[in-house]
Amino acid sequence: MIVRLAFRLAQMLFVILAVVTIAFFVLRIAAGDPARLVNPPGTPEEIITQTRRRLGTDQPLLGQYVTFLGNLIRGDLGTTFRGSLPVRDAVLAALPNTLALAGLAVLAAAGIALVLGALAAWRPNGSLDRTVLGYSALAQATPAFWLGLVLVMFFSLELRWFPAIDMTGPRSFVLPVVTLAVTLSPILVRTVRQSFIETQGEDFFRAARARGLGEVRLFTVHALKMASLPVITLIGLQLGFLLAGAVVVEAIFNWPGIGKLILDALGSRDFPMIQGGVLVAAIAFVVLNFVVDLLYRLLDPRVRVGAS
Amino acid sequence: MSDALPAVEAAAPAPARRGRFTVRALARRRAAVIGSTGLVLIAGLAVFAPWVAPHDPAAQDLGNILAPPFWDSAGSWEHALGTDALGRDTASRLIHGARNSLMISFAAMLIGSLLGLAAGIVSGFFGGKVDTATMRLGEIQLAFPFILLAIAILGVIPGRTPLHLILVLGIPGWIVYARVVRSRVLAERERDHVRAAAALGARRSRQLFRYVLPSVWQVVPVIAMLDIGFLVIMESMLSFLGLGLPPRFPSWGAMLAEGRRNMVISPWLSILPGLAIMLTVLSVNLTADGLADVFDPKLRKGTFRRTVLRLPERAEPDTANDHGAATRRAAAPPQRSVEAGARHAPAASGSALLRVRDLKVEFPLPGRTIKAVRGVSFDLGRGETLGIVGESGSGKSVTALSIGQLLDSPGRVTGGQILFDGQDLTRISDRAMAALRGRRIAMIFQNPTASLSPVFSIGFQMREAIRRHGRLHREEASRIAHDSLWAVGIGDPDRVLGQYPFQLSGGMNQRVMIAMAMAARPDLLIADEPTTALDVTTQAQILERLRDLVQAEGTSLIFITHDIALVAEHADRVVVMYAGQICESGPTEQVISEPRHPYTRALLESVPRPDLPAGVRLEAIPGELPDPASIPDGCPFAPRCPHVMDVCRTVNPDQFPVAPDHRAACHLWSPDRTRAGTP
Numbered sequence: 013m014i015v016r017l018a019f020r021l022a023q024m025l026f027v028i029l030a031v032v033t034i035a036f037f038v039l040r041i042a043a044g045d046p047a048r049l050v051n052p053p054g055t056p057e058e059i060i061t062q063t064r065r066r067l068g069t070d071q072p073l074l075g076q077y078v079t080f081l082g083n084l085i086r087g088d089l090g091t092t093f094r095g096s097l098p099v100r101d102a103v104l105a106a107l108p109n110t111l112a113l114a115g116l117a118v119l120a121a122a123g124i125a126l127v128l129g130a131l132a133a134w135r136p137n138g139s140l141d142r143t144v145l146g147y148s149a150l151a152q153a154t155p156a157f158w159l160g161l162v163l164v165m166f167f168s169l170e171l172r173w174f175p176a177i178d179m180t181g182p183r184s185f186v187l188p189v190v191t192l193a194v195t196l197s198p199i200l201v202r203t204v205r206q207s208f209i210e211t212q213g214e215d216f217f218r219a220a221r222a223r224g225l226g227e228v229r230l231f232t233v234h235a236l237k238m239a240s241l242p243v244i245t246l247i248g249l250q251l252g253f254l255l256a257g258a259v260v261v262e263a264i265f266n267w268p269g270i271g272k273l274i275l276d277a278l279g280s281r282d283f284p285m286i287q288g289g290v291l292v293a294a295i296a297f298v299v300l301n302f303v304v305d306l307l308y309r310l311l312d313p314r315v316r317v318g319a320s
Numbered sequence: 321m322s323d324a325l326p327a328v329e330a331a332a333p334a335p336a337r338r339g340r341f342t343v344r345a346l347a348r349r350r351a352a353v354i355g356s357t358g359l360v361l362i363a364g365l366a367v368f369a370p371w372v373a374p375h376d377p378a379a380q381d382l383g384n385i386l387a388p389p390f391w392d393s394a395g396s397w398e399h400a401l402g403t404d405a406l407g408r409d410t411a412s413r414l415i416h417g418a419r420n421s422l423m424i425s426f427a428a429m430l431i432g433s434l435l436g437l438a439a440g441i442v443s444g445f446f447g448g449k450v451d452t453a454t455m456r457l458g459e460i461q462l463a464f465p466f467i468l469l470a471i472a473i474l475g476v477i478p479g480r481t482p483l484h485l486i487l488v489l490g491i492p493g494w495i496v497y498a499r500v501v502r503s504r505v506l507a508e509r510e511r512d513h514v515r516a517a518a519a520l521g522a523r524r525s526r527q528l529f530r531y532v533l534p535s536v537w538q539v540v541p542v543i544a545m546l547d548i549g550f551l552v553i554m555e556s557m558l559s560f561l562g563l564g565l566p567p568r569f570p571s572w573g574a575m576l577a578e579g580r581r582n583m584v585i586s587p588w589l590s591i592l593p594g595l596a597i598m599l600t601v602l603s604v605n606l607t608a609d610g611l612a613d614v615f616d617p618k619l620r621k622g623t624f625r626r627t628v629l630r631l632p633e634r635a636e637p638d639t640a641n642d643h644g645a646a647t648r649r650a651a652a653p654p655q656r657s658v659e660a661g662a663r664h665a666p667a668a669s670g671s672a673l674l675r676v677r678d679l680k681v682e683f684p685l686p687g688r689t690i691k692a693v694r695g696v697s698f699d700l701g702r703g704e705t706l707g708i709v710g711e712s713g714s715g716k717s718v719t720a721l722s723i724g725q726l727l728d729s730p731g732r733v734t735g736g737q738i739l740f741d742g743q744d745l746t747r748i749s750d751r752a753m754a755a756l757r758g759r760r761i762a763m764i765f766q767n768p769t770a771s772l773s774p775v776f777s778i779g780f781q782m783r784e785a786i787r788r789h790g791r792l793h794r795e796e797a798s799r800i801a802h803d804s805l806w807a808v809g810i811g812d813p814d815r816v817l818g819q820y821p822f823q824l825s826g827g828m829n830q831r832v833m834i835a836m837a838m839a840a841r842p843d844l845l846i847a848d849e850p851t852t853a854l855d856v857t858t859q860a861q862i863l864e865r866l867r868d869l870v871q872a873e874g875t876s877l878i879f880i881t882h883d884i885a886l887v888a889e890h891a892d893r894v895v896v897m898y899a900g901q902i903c904e905s906g907p908t909e910q911v912i913s914e915p916r917h918p919y920t921r922a923l924l925e926s927v928p929r930p931d932l933p934a935g936v937r938l939e940a941i942p943g944e945l946p947d948p949a950s951i952p953d954g955c956p957f958a959p960r961c962p963h964v965m966d967v968c969r970t971v972n973p974d975q976f977p978v979a980p981d982h983r984a985a986c987h988l989w990s991p992d993r994t995r996a997g998t999p
Binding site: 030035038042150152158159164169213214218220221222224225238249253255259260263275279281290293298312313317 | 598
């Protein structure tokens with residue numbers, strides 16, 4: 013168990029390091045000279061050289077990498093190219109906003125999936141089922157950025173119920189969370205539906221009914237637990253999709269999260285900021301992946317007991 | 321699984337499946353037709369974009385910016401969908417956007433699928449280290465926030481070209497193809513014909529192309545289609561973020577991003593590209609569904625599960641595991657039945673706990689109706705044990721399930737009465753029935769391990785059931801659970817309570833089921849093939865334990881089995897079923913010693929007996945059960961009966977009395993013929 017855990021931690025560290033390293037070198041090799049980008053065009057060469065020295069980009073590449081890793085271990089992510097702000101502060105300020113958005117969206121998506129999936133499975137091929145499957149097909153074809161815009165046009169510009177952009181309070185969460193949740197939901201809905209239908213055909217479901225359990229308990233305890241397993245697996249598999257969705261939603265709603273931070277930094281070629289953002293996002297991704305695995309083990313005794 | 325549903329399916333699988341196919345798949349197929357038509361249209365627009373588009377998508381007309389579409393009062397057909405902020409024609413840009421989006425997605429799909437196909441085939445075919453390495457790589461990639469890197473890379477690369485986009489979108493997809501292809505190759509490799517080819521010395525590469533690729537080819541197009549749908553969305557997303565196609569290529573995502581700036585005055589500029597994406601992805605996904613229907617035969621199989629073989633489950637730890645069917649039967653020699661039957665006198669019919677009267681159960685399927693039970697009547701006295709015996713598909717399990725009102729959809733009771741303690745179970749409310757279940761009518765099933773949920777502990781499930789029958793504290797329920805496990809012969813109840821069904825043997829799980837059933841002290845216990853899945857020693861122990869418990873509690877028992885030898889040993893009365901009807905019923909002792917129906921006789925003759933010398937052939941019953949959807953007039957056993965007469969083929973016999981309390985549904989015992997003597 014301890015060996016497995018150690019192995020897992022090593023793997024997580026490896027992934028994080030690999031992401032950061034790739035990002036580091038791609039930025040340095042592909043992105044052009046930040047010293048020229050920081051200064052206005054036509055700046056004299058001496059000032060550019062000075063800027064390079066200040067940014068540290070005059071050093072050999074490998075030397076820069078070693079310095080970067082050394083600082084990273086001490087928890088220092090450097091300062092931004094432009095405002096000379098500590099990257100760590102900016103990143104740590106943005107992270108909770110993204111986590112709140114993504115977390116609420118996952119919960120909402122799981123909620124949508126459990127409700128719609130159970131309703132659909134109640135009478136397979138009935139009109140309710142077909143409606144739910146239709147929703148799922150439409151939601152799967154809907155790009156998050158478009159849904160976000162349409163929601164803004166209707167609920168913010170037309171009805172003025174929710175703010176169109178910025179994180180300003182509880183109401184400002186509604187549209188971004190709904191946008192992200194709806195785009196996450198279609199596969200979950202179909203999985204829950206399938207799981208509920210399969211469970212109803214299982215011997216143990218009939219045996220539990222024969223034991224006198226009521227329909228409510230059968231569905232809310234027995235079928236629900238069976239359905240929760242594939243949902244958790246899928247959420248784990250969709251983390252990448254969630255990350256991408258979060259970036260888009262943050263761009264649309266001007267949400268002060270990691271995704272927006274990275275996008276803005278990309279625009280200004282702010283290397284330390286991009287690296288910091290990528291690092292934090294990679295850590296969040298890897299940790300969430302781990303949490304999903306733990307949750308699965310916790311919920312499925314076949315995995316938990318089988319392994320120990 | 322009891323034999324209820326297999327009985328339905330075994331009836332005639334092909335028409336049943338065809339029925340499903342028309343009703344269900346018609347809707348699916350219509351969706352697939354709509355989807356593929358849409359896809360062909362969109363792909364056509366994409367391919368012929370330069371000729372179809374009314375304008376040059378890049379041509380600016382600053383004198384005519386943000387022109388409204390034709391449905392607006394100010395709109396014109398010159399620019400049917402209006403113009404953007406630079407006066408470019410929206411319709412033309414949408415058409416060229418389709419071209420770019422589909423081309424990028426298709427190319428990315430090709431890269432991902434070719435990589436994955438190669439990796440999957442190599443991995444599946446060579447196995448070993450190659451396989452481990454490939455799958456490990458895939459795992460690492462799945463744990464890798466690829467999209468993050470993609471955004472970072474695309475965001476900083478100067479002079480981004482479509483090729484960059486194709487590579488970044490396409491490469492990560494390999495793992496999906498690789499996994500599916502690998503599993504197909506693995507499955508195919510184990511097939512007989514591939515193995516035979518290997519044994520004959522066919523070269524590996526030839527095997528690969530000859531046998532494995534055709535099977536693999538069935539899955540890849542479906543995944544590829546779904547992949548394209550996903551890639552269209554990803555491409556638009558990157559373009560929307562300004563990380564996708566360079567600005568000189570019209571792209572739906574970029575159009576949306578530009579349109580967003582004029583969201584208030586020209587909302588269609590944002591809405592139209594999104595609709596284009598939706599329609600495209602929807603068409604692609606519907607087509608993928610249709611392809612799955614055509615290609616993947618697995619999806620066409622019905623949901624009916626078929627239990628062809630009933631293998632014994634994990635053996636009890638204390639028993640040897642080599643028990644053939646013959647030894648199993650020999651363990652319960654019929655001659656012991658006489659004393660077994662004599663032990664408890666049959667209950668007087670006046671105090672019947674359960675009266676089943678002319679019960680009829682049907683499974684209406686599209687186009688045909690399966691009559692699983694066709695007019696069954698019997699009584700069960702208090703404390704009495706009734707054995708119901710018959711082959712799979714005889715209707716015995718369906719009868720049992722209808723007593724518990726547990727028939728699987730679409731099965732339903734279409735006639736008759738089930739009087740339990742005076743109330744007709746076919747007419748009471750679901751609530752009232754749920755209150756009876758478990759508490760007064762308990763059931764145990766054939767496959768004990770599958771009858772317990774794999775994700776809850778034994779203790780949880782027992783407490784749950786026990787607390788259902790009375791408002792008890794958790795501790796109280798635990799104590800009852802503990803005691804009832806002890807009562808069924810489990811030596812360490814505390815350990816078992818903390819375990820899960822998959823950690824226990826089939827025999828242990830069946831003990832748990834019996835303990836759960838008996839914990840509520842039910843009036844009636846229905847045991848549907850309770851030991852069929854178990855090995856013979858366990859079977860004997862469990863049946864003995866069950867009999868002791870039932871006798872001690874005075875519980876009435878319906879014991880359903882295909883094994884007439886077990887009935888002989890354990891039941892007071894016996895009902896022999898065939899094709900949904902009772903063919904013979906009476907006190908066990910009498911039916912076993914003087915069987916009157918030819919079918920009962922045949923069943924008894926097929927039981928191996930230790931007193932017969934080795935080498936004596938057992939009589940198998942020739943022929944098969946009739947198709948329950950179209951049972952012919954007359955006696956259902958007539959086609960297999962050695963004593964068949966003309967009347968048997970036209971008239972279904974009544975239950976003729978052959979002795980006190982002993983009836984047989986056979987024309988040989990018709991009052992008109994009894995004088996002719998036994999055959």
